[in-house]
Amino acid sequence: MSRRAANPHPSRRAEVPDLAGRIAAKTAKIGVIGLGYVGLPLACLFAEKGFSVIGFDIDPKKIAVLNAGRSYIKHIPATRIRPLVKAGKLTASDDFAGLKRMDAIIICVPTPLTKFREPDLRFIVTTGESVARYLRKGQIVVLESSTYPGTTTEVLKPILERGGLKSGRDFHLAYSPEREDPGNEKFGTAAIPKVVGGDGAKALQLAKLLYDGVVVKTVPVSSPETAEAIKLTENIFRAVNIAMVNELKVIFDAMGIDVWEVIEAAKTKPFGFMPFYPGPGLGGHCIPIDPFYLTWKAREFGINTRFIELAGEINTLMPRYVVSRLAAALSTHAGRALRKARILMIGLAYKKNVDDMRESPSLTLIGMLEEAGALVDYHDPFIPRIKPSREHGHLTDRRSVPLSAKRIAAADAVLIVTDHDSVDYKLIGQHARLVVDTRNAMAKAGARGRQVVKA
Known part of the structure; x- marks a missing residue:
């Protein structure tokens, strides 16, 4: 008789931890799209906290600089990037096919105005189309770009769902406004609380868990629209004063x-x-x-x-x-x-x-x-x-x-x-x-x- 314990389900392999388990264990793979003044420090932060991170950008010059362990942003020194690249925790790529291997995809692309002072969402739209091409079940997608209330669910969500996957059932969608203040030595990314709003309770839970692992505090709110409004309120307050x-x-x-x-x-x-x-x-x-x-x-x-x-x-x-x-x-x-x-x-x-x-x-x-x-x-x-x-x-x-x-x-x-x-x-x-x-x-x-x- 074999000494090996009997397996009641001999054909079933040990279950792979779900997304929440991988995030909690920091084995989840993080993809950050847009490696500018918001995306790059966020990618560095996730890598510093133990996650494996790939930064995605359409600029091949940025990719080459980062993979060489250098920086193109003055207040983010090479001494911060180089150890992360050397340890294999941070890499950069312009091949968006790599998104299908990510567990969490965070979008940090620009949202400028047109010459008529109307929202210019072309970067969110084109990025959403790229994500949709490689979206798979079980992923979470978080938008961080500053925008008007409704963008996450009215603009990004329909793009992501074009392939047949549904938010809340097959993948999860959330909004967490960036609060980056370039050059602020007192309040870096990790020291600034993160507001999170999810498209459904599960998305909110996962987004909160994701940021809980890297920032001082997360602030969950009732919806992506509320989180989008919070970002605008903060900056309108400053603009008016x-x-x-x-x-x-x-x-x-x-x-x-x-x-x-x-x-x-x-x-x-x-x-x-x-x-x-x-x-x-x-x-x-x-x-x-x-x-x-x-x-x-x-x-x-x-x-x-x-x-x-x-x-x-x-x-x-x-x-x-x-x-x-x-x-x-x-x-x-x-x-x-x-x-x-x-x-x-x-x-x-x-x-x-x-x-x-x-x-x-x-x-x-x-x-x-x-x-x-x-x-x-x-x-x-x-x-x-x-x-x-x-x-x-x-x-x-x-x-x-x-x-x-x-x-x-x-x-x-x-x-x-x-x-x-x-x-x-x-x-x-x-x-x-x-x-x-x-x-x-x-x-x-x-x-x-x-x-x-x-x-």
């Missing part, structure tokens, strides 16, 4: 009051006030765009979003205000017009200490200044060359100039648009004939100058 302080800046400038001093004193109140800061306009992948996703969707319900649209109008007009302040400062302090004036612009990125120029007001300002006849150079330690963009293609390949005493002194005015910490503001103050500062950078750095005008 930035518009308010931008309008206050214009008013207080006319009154001879320093808006920066007002905000610094106001924020000492321990309740009822939250500081927001003015600037030359809005930039980045969220705040200038997300509010218009909601205004577009609201029209479907016959609702006019006057408050949100007014905030957008104020923020959009800020570059024009900066140009008018610069022109006035040149006339008052240098006795010359903007035409043929040599302007040295400090900063091209939309915010300090990052290499992201998406929707940056600096690009708009260069265009406006050159249209007025000014001669513009820019210095940005994070952006050595202007990359192609849809609205500012004529600036492609223009290069950052070195910041030197000679170059500063040769400019009729230095215009500070982005307040990178690594810029030598004291050098600017020592040699500039005129400084027009949109970020209060000179005061924050303790730099003095012959003529410093806040704009």
Whole structure:
């Protein structure tokens, strides 16, 4: 008689753990589509937490760079990527057939606006079509791209179901808005709670389990639509409050009051006030765009979003205000017009200490200044060359100039648009004939100058 224990089901192999079991055991394979400012740190985080990750992107240059253990994003160093690649935990691919081997597929693609300020969902649509081609039973698909309420279930879900598989029965679908803040050293991806909304209870359970393994906290909500609305609410809150302080800046400038001093004193109140800061306009992948996703969707319900649209109008007009302040400062302090004036612009990125120029007001300002006849150079330690963009293609390949005493002194005015910490503001103050500062950078750095005008 055999010593081997009798198997009541000799033809049945040991059962493979279900998706929840693989996620909990961190044996689930994670696919992240879109390796930009959102997708790359997320892919790194899952790999750091022990998951096997493949990042998918249509850009072969990104794939080659990542697989060589290097980085193309300034605030994500190669020292973070290289060990993950070497350990086999993170690889990159432009072969989307690999999606069929993934247990979880996370979509992190751009959602820009059209030139008519309407949602441009082509990246979600084409990505959804790619996923649908390789979708199999038992997978979970999570959309992270910022978008209007209804996109996950009204746009992405029908695309995924074209092959006959059904959400909630054959695969699972969820939405979890990205909350990435590039360059924020205090709150990286792992330290930011994740909101999750599922298309059904099982999808919510799996999405929560997935993110529970990598972030400090997950916040489950009742539906993908609610999760989509939360993302828009967060960024509309910022856009409206930035518009308010931008309008206050214009008013207080006319009154001879320093808006920066007002905000610094106001924020000492321990309740009822939250500081927001003015600037030359809005930039980045969220705040200038997300509010218009909601205004577009609201029209479907016959609702006019006057408050949100007014905030957008104020923020959009800020570059024009900066140009008018610069022109006035040149006339008052240098006795010359903007035409043929040599302007040295400090900063091209939309915010300090990052290499992201998406929707940056600096690009708009260069265009406006050159249209007025000014001669513009820019210095940005994070952006050595202007990359192609849809609205500012004529600036492609223009290069950052070195910041030197000679170059500063040769400019009729230095215009500070982005307040990178690594810029030598004291050098600017020592040699500039005129400084027009949109970020209060000179005061924050303790730099003095012959003529410093806040704009």
